[in-house]
Structure formats: structure tokens, C-alpha cells
Amino acid sequence: MKRYVSALLTALLLLLTVGTAETGTASAASVRSHNLRSGWALHSANGVTDTGEVISKPGYDTGGWSPVSLPSTVLAGLVKNNVYQDVYFGQNLKNVPDLTKQNWWFRGEFDAARKAPGQAYWLRFKGISYRAQIWLNGTKLDGNAVGTLVRHEYNVSKLIKPGQSNALAILVTPPQHGCKDLSICTVDWNPEAPDMNAGLWGDTSLDTTGPVALRDPYVKTVLPLPKTDSADLTVYADAVNATDAPVTAKVGGTITKTGKPTLTFSQNFSLKAGERREVAFKPIHVTDPALWWPLQYGKPELYNLSLKAGVGGAASDTKAIRFGIRQFTDYRKTVNGTSWAGYKVNGKNVLFRGGGYVWDLMQRWDTRTNATHIKYLKDMGLNTIRMEGTIGNEELYDLADENGIMVMAGFVCCSAWQDDSTWTAEQYDVAKASLDSQMRALRHHASGFVWTYGSDEPPSAEHLAAYKKIGADLHWQNPTVDNVATWSNDDAGMKMDGPYVWEPPVLWWDTKQAGSAFGTTAEEGTQAPPPYDSVRKFLSPSDQWPLSTAWNYHAGRPGTVFADTGPYDKAIDDRYGKATSAADYAKKAEVQNYENTRAFFEAWSAHKYSESFGTIFWMLNNAWPAVHWNLYDYFFKPGGGYFGTKKATEPVHIAYDYSSRKVYVVNSTLAKQGGLTATATFYNIPDLAKKHTATAAVTSEANSSAAVMTLPAVSGLSSTYFVRLQLKDSSGKVVSNNLYWNSTKPDELGSKSDWYYTEVTTYGDMSGLSRLAQNPDVKATATRTRSGVTIDLTNTSKTNVAFFVRPEVTVNGGEVLPITYSDNYVSLWPGESTTIKADAEFQGTPTLLLRGYNIPTTTVRVR
Structure with a gap:
């Protein structure tokens, strides 16, 4: 990972310092991008009487303002300056006032590169939330830069002061609470941020180019499936004329990979004054490509694309990306009377298994944080990360490319994004611009897997048609779905039938249940409190036990059905024995988390391609220290849910079906595994008396799952007992070792069910573990x-x-x-x-x- 980051930074430095050395001409324009991270200050607009014209002039006195570095939201900046402290501890977040009731000034000062003949200057904003007025050096650039997910770019060649100090002033209007704007929101996942993530959350940069700038390079890769011995690559990029006169330019590039032939291409074209136009190159045929594969299928091979625009023999701009030669395709299969979406990569069936990602409550991240998310996903054996509305973290896309993690992206549910029947004309424009911006950011990434135009409900016919046109215009090469919930759209291809609170492991296996492992699900999961060491980091001893108002404040959003962990707590008490302290609760919770997430991913994997086609666990992580959904907690402490998932997604795995008592062997690789022996042994607790043993010879086909035996109803078992499964190869080496604790009094489900839970009428007895x-x-x-x-x-x-x-x-x-x-x-x-x-x-x-x-x-x- 460190080698990859170092290599990427080196490549970027080479690209960003191109100038006289590349063209051999002393007067060539500078080609670079300067991220404007330092030299910023933040202040409430309520306390500032000066206008943007004044504030944006170099030398303006920001004494009394809060110094910040970009990217930053308002709340993140105030927390960094200790205006509000320990906001994640206990209920301290309640002490932060509503920060959306006022506008906020962000002011930055920076030096611009010296002027050279033909040089253009561009201000680029990758994320402003939600609305902004922008001034540069005393001049208003934009009176209404709107849309959290919209990128904004300005040609400031006539306003910049080359080789001198320049100043930006940005007056930010926050999004409304309740997800009423087309912003980033987390619905019922956690408390809303007091500022609704207002601020400059994305990179802000000053770019310098020659007369023609390049934007959004992309390589579309097409394989002659089912064969993969060649590929056709089509390179696209936008070219922008920065001048007030027509210009003729040449754009050329190379595609390289160590050990592979270098591919070159070029094209001449003309642009009208100020014109932005897509440049498409003739398809390039590649033989014997190194393919990008997701985790457990092979190596995620990447190629390098380098583009250069030249005007009059001088370099005008350069861009470079990495891309993968791979092709995702979709298909449909009917299970239980519904048509479900299935997926293939490079012609091979792929079961997507992943979790729902959310960034920090204040939208803070860094390279170490991003790298850890991907490292943990990979370590757990998961191949997919779903981003429901929390899109735009491009470094995460890069890391997913490198590590074979697929990305499912789209807009968020239960918000203005979903309530599109009430949109104003401005919101319609913002929605289209948001899709255009975010698809451009993701489309060149090998990890980009599927785009979901809607979440719980599909967009209206008009808006969906507009979305699909944008996708087509951008040559989006991956599958899309209109939305991910069959309850609102029979043809969605994915379901969101819950559950979202704790359910016993048998539910995932019992395909009569709505949330069980059949079809394709975009999200479902279970409550999963974190380990005790983490709880002590955000709750005082008096709030840790008995479970308190502060505990529940760290569950789902207050006022929703997820505002406490009641179903989970009852399961611990009724199954493992009544918890007597915070430490005892946590000890039992770790066991319960392990058995549940293991069963979840085992059931989906065991049914793959016959009944199941993909699943997302809700959630992968948390926006802040939480006692609700996660596979690992806010502090990155791996717990029972983490290791249960890791066990379930072993490359070759033996699993127990709680519903049918079948034993499955799941092969998640593209290699056949023969000469295996599966063994199942029942043991009483506490004496470990062996009550029954069964064996079966196994040949596990590549990328498959099969039931290898059905275990009988064994008599003479203790009320809590062990079932130990082992899979060994021909030499006796253990390939998969899996221990279940079960009960002669099984968990039983009732007929009462809703979108977030299914009734549990009888709880299994796991209390024997305490004996x-x-x-x-x-x-x-x-x-x-x-x-x-x-x-x-x-x-x-x-x-x-x-x-x-x-x-x-x-x-x-x-x-x-x-x-x-x-x-x-x-x-x-x-x-x-x-x-x-x-x-x-x-x-x-x-x-x-x-x-x-x-x-x-x-x-x-x-x-």
C-alpha cells in the first residue's frame, strides 16, 4: 500500500511540474495544479460586516477568525479550533447549536504562478456545500454556486495576479436540516451534523495550463466476451479553450504497463473561443491484456494513461490516470417470482459481498483513514463497498482500484434526492449537474461497478430519462439500476426488505423470510455494538451500564425506530443470559455479533448464482462512535462482527445452514479444489462429549457453492452444544475450520414482519457457554x-x-x-x-x- 501511494505521488509531482523542460521552450506556460489547502480562515457571517468584495482583497485582516485547512466543513473547523470540544463523547454533540441558521465565510490567500505566454489560470472546486457566493481579488466570480455534489470551475486568467498574492472569499449557505436539499445526508444512520456538513468538503485548487486545458480523461474497455484474449480501448477526454479566440491543438497520449507494449495515439482538432468539447480517439486494439480482477478472483491489474495537449508546438496541459481492462455485465434471473440482477466480471459470475460505507460525521478523512477502510474490507474478504450518497472521495476510488474492491455508487434515499416530485427547476439542474460531476469522477476507475440512479424509490420517469442520457453521454460502461428496492419497483432487480435490527442467524438461511439470502440486496443488516474498549472511549462509566440515554444517543438517529438497541439487548438477555454489567454485555455481544455476521455472509455465499447474486451489509462502518450497525467500529477496532465476516468469506469455506442443517462448501476463487474431506462433529457442553460425526468427500468447483451433506437430528445433546465443521485437503491440512454453538431450543421466527424487522417468537438457549x-x-x-x-x-x-x-x-x-x-x-x-x-x-x-x-x-x- 505504501509503495502504491509513493508511486502515485511521484507520478503526480512529475505531471504537476511540467513546463519548460517538457516543451524545450523557455516561454512555455506552466502546467500544474496547486491544491489550496493552507492559508484559510473561517468565520460566521453574522459577525462580519464587510462585503465579499472587501474580504476577497489580498491583505484583508482575518484577526479573530478561526484558521482552517481545506477541505473542511464548518463544524470540523470549529472543532479544530476548540470552539466545541469532545463533540463525539456522550451527548456533547447536543451542546453544539444549530449552525445552519447563518452563512459562513471561508477566506483564503495564496500565491499564483508567474505569467507566461498563453498561460491560463483555473479555479476548481470539487465540493462546496450547499450554496456559495465566490469572490476573487475583489470580483464576484459566482453569485450562486449551488449543489453539494456539483463541481465548479472558473477560468480566472483575467482576474488572477500572476506571481503575487491572491485572495478568495467564499460565503457558504448551509444545507437545510432534514435532508431537504440535494446535499450529503445520513438519514437515520446517526444524528445530523449541526452544520449539515456545510463548507468546502472537496479539494479546492488553482490550476495553470496553456491555451487548451484537458479534463476528465477516460478509457472505455470492451472485451470480446466470452473470450478475454484481446480488448478494444477507446480514450475520451474533454478539451477546453481558455482563450477568446479559436485555437488549433494536438492531443496525444500513451497507454503503458510494465511488461506490455506502449500504445500511442494522437489527434488534431480545433476549438471555438471558450469552447469545451469531448475528444474521442479511434479504438485501440490490445492483444493479451492484463485484466483487472476483483478480490479472490485474480490480480487487479492497472494500466497508465498519459495525455498531453499541445498548441503551436508547446505543451498546454497534461493529464494522467490509471485504469483497468475489465468489463462488468449484468443479467437477470427469477427467484421466488421476482427478477433479480446478477453480475459478471470479464465473463465470470461474481457475487458482490460488501458493506455500506459512510465517512466521518464531519466529513473528515485522510490517506491513512481511506487506506484502512480498504485494508479492512480486503482483510474481511469483502469485494464491494457501497456509497449511498457519500460519494466523491476519489482517493478511496484509487485505493479500491489498487486492491480489487468494487464500488457501488449512487444517490441517497429518504431525502430531497428521493422526493423528486417536489423539485424546483434549480433542484432539477443541481441533480443533473451532480450526476455529471460524480460519474465523471468515478467512470475511469476500474473499481466502478454499478451506478444506482435511485435508492429506495426510482426517480420520476422524466428525471430517470435525464439521468440515463447523462450516463450515455459520458460513455458509462458499467451496469446501472433505476433503484434498489423491489417494494417500490417490481423490476428494480435488488431488494431492501430489511431487516435492520438484530435477527437470529436462522433468518438469513430461511428463504421463506423476506430478508433472507435470496435475490440481490443493496442493504440489510443487524445491530452490532462495538467492543467494550471502544465504548469506554465515548461513554462515561455511568452511561455504560445500565444502558443509558447516552448509549441510545449513539444508536440510530433520535426519533426513528433505530433510536435504541432494544431488539439486540433482548436477544443477549434471552439467548446468552441476562447481562450484569457493561463488560458482561460486551463479552456476550462479541459472540452474538460473530455468529450473526458469519451466518449472514455464509448464507448469501452458499446460495450464490442459484438463489443469490449479491449483498451489502448495513453498515460497513460508522460516521461517529456508534452502538448500532457496523462490521468494525469508528476507532477501527475489529470485533466479533469483523472476524465473523472474515471467517465466512474465506476463499474456500465450509458452512452450516441453520435452517436446513445442510453443510455447504463455498469456493470463492477461480480455481477448482479437489481431494477435500468435510467433517461435522457434534459435542455436548460443557464436557465436550462427542455425540455424532459425519464425513463427506468433496470436490469444489471454481467459483461455486454446493451442499455436501445434511446433518441429522442428533439425540442426547445438551441444551447448548457445539457443531464443529472442518474441511481438509488430501494431505490432512485444514483448509477451513468453523465452530458453531447451537441450541436444542432453536430460535424461531413469527409471522409478524415489517420493513426493518421480523418477529422473534422463541430465542435459542446459548447460556450453556457460561458453563x-x-x-x-x-x-x-x-x-x-x-x-x-x-x-x-x-x-x-x-x-x-x-x-x-x-x-x-x-x-x-x-x-x-x-x-x-x-x-x-x-x-x-x-x-x-x-x-x-x-x-x-x-x-x-x-x-x-x-x-x-x-x-x-x-x-x-x-x-
Whole structure:
């Protein structure tokens, strides 16, 4: 990952410093992009009487303003300046007043490059929320730059002061609360930000070019499917004439990849004064392409496109992107009377498995944060990230390209985006401009997988037609769907039937249930409180137990059906035994999270291509410290849900169907696996008495799933019992090891169901886990390596299992974060050993913390 970031930065620096060296002409225009991050200040408009004309003049005194760096929202800037403190702790966010009731000034001062013959200057804004008036050097550039997801660009060649200090003043009008504007909003996921994310959330830059500027390069790749031994590449880019006179230019470029022939192309064309026009090149035929594949299918191979525009023999602009040669296609298959969307990549069926991403509540991110999201997705074995309205983080797209993660993007539900029957003419224009801006940002990325024009409901016929025309005009090469909910559109191809609160594992497997693993779902999931160590970071001891108003404030948005964790809490008490403290609740929650997310992804994977075609877990992460949906928490601490997912999505995996008692072997790779043996063994708790064993020979076809045995109803079982599944290769090596805890009193579902839950009438009895004998005989050693720590665990007991053992690499008492483990929450039978590799960067002296469901908490020195 670090090598990729370094290489990308090096390439960008080369492109951004092109000038005399590239053209060989001393008077050539500078070609560069300067990100205007520093030198900014923020202030409420209520406290400023000066006009934009005055504020935007160089030298204006911003004494008393809050210094900020861009990108920044209003709230992020105020928090950075300690105007509001610890806003994520407890209910402190309530102490922040409504910041949308006033406008806000952002003012920045910067130096511009010296003037050269033919040089043009461009101001570019990738994200202003929601509405802005923009002044440069005392002149108003725009009196109504509107649209959170709209990019704004201005030719400021006549206003800039070359080689001198320049000033920008931007008066921002925040979006309305309640998602009433076409802005970024998080519906019922968390409390609304007090400023509704007003501000300059995207990059702001000053670009310099010659007379012709290049914009939005893109390579459309077409394969002769089902063959993949060649590809046709069509290069597109927009060219913009920065002058008041016609101009003739030449645009040429190269396509390169190490070990592959260099491809070149060029074209001459003319532009009218001020004209912006797309330039399309003749298709380039490539033989034996290196294909981009998603995770577990192969390598995500990338090519480099470099473009250069020249005028009169001098370089005018350059652009460079990476792209992948791949082709996504869709198909339909009917299951349970409904037509579902299925997908293929490079002619191969692909089951998309992912989570719903959301950025920080204040829209803060950085490279480390973005890289960790992608690293965790990849480590969990997930291949897709869904961005419902939280689009525009282009660095995340880059990282997804590099790591074989597919991106599902589109507009958000339950907001002005969905309520398009009430749009004004301005909102209609904003919606179209938003789609154009965001499709341009995503279209050249190999990771771009599908665009959803609507979420819960489809846009109106008029608006949908306009959207599809934009997609066609931009040569969008990937599948699209009108929306992702069959309840509002029979032909949507995807469902959003819930659930969104806790349900027992059997629900995912029982295909009579609306939310079970059949068809294609854009989102569904379950409540998943974070580990106790994380809870202590945002709740005071008195708010941690009993579960408090502050706890519920960190659930879904107040006033919604998700404003508390009631269904989840009842399941813990009724299934695992009534929780007696915050630590006891968290201990049981980790086990419950593990079993539920494991069952979720196992069910979808086991039914792939016959009944199921793709799933998104709601959610991947949280916008702030939350006790509701996630696969990993705000602090990047991996918990039960994380490791349950990781177990379920192993490349080759053995799984148990809670509904039919079938055992499945799922192969998520493109390689056949033969000579395997599946074993299922039932054990009583607490004595580990073996009650039944079944075996089956298995050949697992590439990219497939098959039931390999059906387990009988075994008599003589304890009320809580274990089912241990193992899959071994011909040499006896374990390929997949999977332990289930189950009950002779099964979880049962009732007939009452709504969009967010299904009634649970009977809860299984997992309380037998608390009767496991304490096992002090787990021995651990830990050795530091170049990439982290290697952990060796051995259960030296002759009689007792070590259940749900959690090793943690810690420094100064807390787990090193972010971190990945090759496995975790492991269970060891008497005499068994395992080795776990932890990957993390840290400073200081690490210690191994070892805890588990029935082992004492101990610490081990890392050697």
C-alpha cells in the first residue's frame, strides 16, 4: 500500500511540474495544479460586516477568525479550533447549536504562478456545500454556486495576479436540516451534523495550463466476451479553450504497463473561443491484456494513461490516470417470482459481498483513514463497498482500484434526492449537474461497478430519462439500476426488505423470510455494538451500564425506530443470559455479533448464482462512535462482527445452514479444489462429549457453492452444544475450520414482519457457554516481526476447550489500531495449537493481551 501511494505521488509531482523542460521552450506556460489547502480562515457571517468584495482583497485582516485547512466543513473547523470540544463523547454533540441558521465565510490567500505566454489560470472546486457566493481579488466570480455534489470551475486568467498574492472569499449557505436539499445526508444512520456538513468538503485548487486545458480523461474497455484474449480501448477526454479566440491543438497520449507494449495515439482538432468539447480517439486494439480482477478472483491489474495537449508546438496541459481492462455485465434471473440482477466480471459470475460505507460525521478523512477502510474490507474478504450518497472521495476510488474492491455508487434515499416530485427547476439542474460531476469522477476507475440512479424509490420517469442520457453521454460502461428496492419497483432487480435490527442467524438461511439470502440486496443488516474498549472511549462509566440515554444517543438517529438497541439487548438477555454489567454485555455481544455476521455472509455465499447474486451489509462502518450497525467500529477496532465476516468469506469455506442443517462448501476463487474431506462433529457442553460425526468427500468447483451433506437430528445433546465443521485437503491440512454453538431450543421466527424487522417468537438457549469450565491452560508466545507480531497459541488442557480466544497486540494498554489478524476469536480443542499473524505499524514496546470466553485474561511479553 505504501509503495502504491509513493508511486502515485511521484507520478503526480512529475505531471504537476511540467513546463519548460517538457516543451524545450523557455516561454512555455506552466502546467500544474496547486491544491489550496493552507492559508484559510473561517468565520460566521453574522459577525462580519464587510462585503465579499472587501474580504476577497489580498491583505484583508482575518484577526479573530478561526484558521482552517481545506477541505473542511464548518463544524470540523470549529472543532479544530476548540470552539466545541469532545463533540463525539456522550451527548456533547447536543451542546453544539444549530449552525445552519447563518452563512459562513471561508477566506483564503495564496500565491499564483508567474505569467507566461498563453498561460491560463483555473479555479476548481470539487465540493462546496450547499450554496456559495465566490469572490476573487475583489470580483464576484459566482453569485450562486449551488449543489453539494456539483463541481465548479472558473477560468480566472483575467482576474488572477500572476506571481503575487491572491485572495478568495467564499460565503457558504448551509444545507437545510432534514435532508431537504440535494446535499450529503445520513438519514437515520446517526444524528445530523449541526452544520449539515456545510463548507468546502472537496479539494479546492488553482490550476495553470496553456491555451487548451484537458479534463476528465477516460478509457472505455470492451472485451470480446466470452473470450478475454484481446480488448478494444477507446480514450475520451474533454478539451477546453481558455482563450477568446479559436485555437488549433494536438492531443496525444500513451497507454503503458510494465511488461506490455506502449500504445500511442494522437489527434488534431480545433476549438471555438471558450469552447469545451469531448475528444474521442479511434479504438485501440490490445492483444493479451492484463485484466483487472476483483478480490479472490485474480490480480487487479492497472494500466497508465498519459495525455498531453499541445498548441503551436508547446505543451498546454497534461493529464494522467490509471485504469483497468475489465468489463462488468449484468443479467437477470427469477427467484421466488421476482427478477433479480446478477453480475459478471470479464465473463465470470461474481457475487458482490460488501458493506455500506459512510465517512466521518464531519466529513473528515485522510490517506491513512481511506487506506484502512480498504485494508479492512480486503482483510474481511469483502469485494464491494457501497456509497449511498457519500460519494466523491476519489482517493478511496484509487485505493479500491489498487486492491480489487468494487464500488457501488449512487444517490441517497429518504431525502430531497428521493422526493423528486417536489423539485424546483434549480433542484432539477443541481441533480443533473451532480450526476455529471460524480460519474465523471468515478467512470475511469476500474473499481466502478454499478451506478444506482435511485435508492429506495426510482426517480420520476422524466428525471430517470435525464439521468440515463447523462450516463450515455459520458460513455458509462458499467451496469446501472433505476433503484434498489423491489417494494417500490417490481423490476428494480435488488431488494431492501430489511431487516435492520438484530435477527437470529436462522433468518438469513430461511428463504421463506423476506430478508433472507435470496435475490440481490443493496442493504440489510443487524445491530452490532462495538467492543467494550471502544465504548469506554465515548461513554462515561455511568452511561455504560445500565444502558443509558447516552448509549441510545449513539444508536440510530433520535426519533426513528433505530433510536435504541432494544431488539439486540433482548436477544443477549434471552439467548446468552441476562447481562450484569457493561463488560458482561460486551463479552456476550462479541459472540452474538460473530455468529450473526458469519451466518449472514455464509448464507448469501452458499446460495450464490442459484438463489443469490449479491449483498451489502448495513453498515460497513460508522460516521461517529456508534452502538448500532457496523462490521468494525469508528476507532477501527475489529470485533466479533469483523472476524465473523472474515471467517465466512474465506476463499474456500465450509458452512452450516441453520435452517436446513445442510453443510455447504463455498469456493470463492477461480480455481477448482479437489481431494477435500468435510467433517461435522457434534459435542455436548460443557464436557465436550462427542455425540455424532459425519464425513463427506468433496470436490469444489471454481467459483461455486454446493451442499455436501445434511446433518441429522442428533439425540442426547445438551441444551447448548457445539457443531464443529472442518474441511481438509488430501494431505490432512485444514483448509477451513468453523465452530458453531447451537441450541436444542432453536430460535424461531413469527409471522409478524415489517420493513426493518421480523418477529422473534422463541430465542435459542446459548447460556450453556457460561458453563464451560474455566481453562487456565492456554499458553501463548508472541514474536515481533517486520510487519507486526506472530502469535502462537496452545491449549495444553487435556479436557477443556478454550472458547472464543481473543489475542490483542497492545501498546500502552490499548490495542494497536488499525490492525489485521490472520484469524481471531479462535477456539482450541484440548491439545490444539494455532499461529496467528498480526499486521500493524506501531511504536513502543508491544504486549500481547489474551482473553476469552472461558480463559483468564493474561498478558504476555512480545519478544
